[in-house]
């Protein structure tokens with residue numbers, strides 16, 4: 125499996141996803157500022173990975189301050205330093221809730237630590253670093269459970285249990301998480317159970333997370349897969365010889381009523397799935413479920429640069445797979461055209477058959493609505 129995030133004792137490296145699939149290069153992230161830029165520029169992307177990298181970027185900076193012996197000695201000062209960096213990190217990208225969720229949880233941890241009678245600045249920092257490091261292993265664990273629950277659900281709803289085909293969108297794999305993946309984790313689990321006939325992945329314009337990243341992971345991990353352009357999805361669903369069992373996507377934020385923000389194009393796929401009677405599933409850890417957001421209407425959608433739509437990047441020689449390849453940006457749209465580039469869209473809950481989490485698949489109640497607060501109103505709720 126590919127590894128997007130490498131972390132060891134204060135030293136953080138991420139696989140630069142801007143250069144994939146042509147160049148596999150790790151870059152060092154030494155500070156919250158490095159982390160902010162890596163997230164904003166999409167060197168790392170995907171809701172869980174963004175949150176983990178942000179927290180570990182700050183851990184890395186705190187590690188350097190500790191080595192340089194420049195950490196604040198007073199616990200309240202250490203807390204203030206950490207909270208100001210967290211506030212800064214959450215401004216990098218607005219839609220995925222995992223980042224603000226992680227920031228809130230870790231802020232609570234350092235605030236409680238700073239209140240202890242014997243608290244020290246070093247102790248507050250150590251509590252932050254421990255919690256940030258824990259996220260890395262926890263996410264991998266959660267993804268494996270998501271994969272298992274999703275695969276079981278799809279098999280239980282398939283007419284031919286041992287012969288399943290699924291379509292996925294964007295990248296939700298090892299590159300978007302600490303490993304294994306969410307929606308791609310479901311595909312991985314179907315493969316490991318030997319029931320996956322074929323996975324289909326969309327190209328995912330404009331940023332091509334599907335053709336660059338998901339396709340790369342599928343080839344790398346030898347999962348039987350076919351790439352389609354986004355505009356081919358309708359024809360794929362209409363083709364009865366393909367016999368698609370389900371569309372499985374990830375999520376950047378799931379509201380309390382089940383409305384789901386995910387990569388632009390997800391909504392269109394859900395409409396197609398409904399029309400063709402194909403199951404539509406969202407796979408996400410509980411950290412992506414935002415009970416404080418009532419519905420999709422309350423989710424802020426990130427707008428990105430028009431250049432992502434009007435240009436495309438690839439290797440200059442068109443063949444390279446090794447380091448040293450020169451990546452070139454080429455204009456593909458008519459100069460002067462205005463562009464709308466929302467990075468995500470909202471899929472209304474009514475189009476979703478199930479939300480796959482690490483504790484099982486949440487389905488609608490007998491009233492036809494998701495009741496996320498009833499299922500998750502425990503220690504996982506935030507704010």
Ligand SMILES: CSC[C@@H](O)[C@@H](O)C(=O)COP(=O)(O)O
Nearest residue numbers: 169170171294296300374375387
């Ligand atoms: C497990 S990742 C789930 C989502 O974050 C993913 O589908 C997605 O929309 C990623 O968008 P990106 O803009 O590449 O960060």
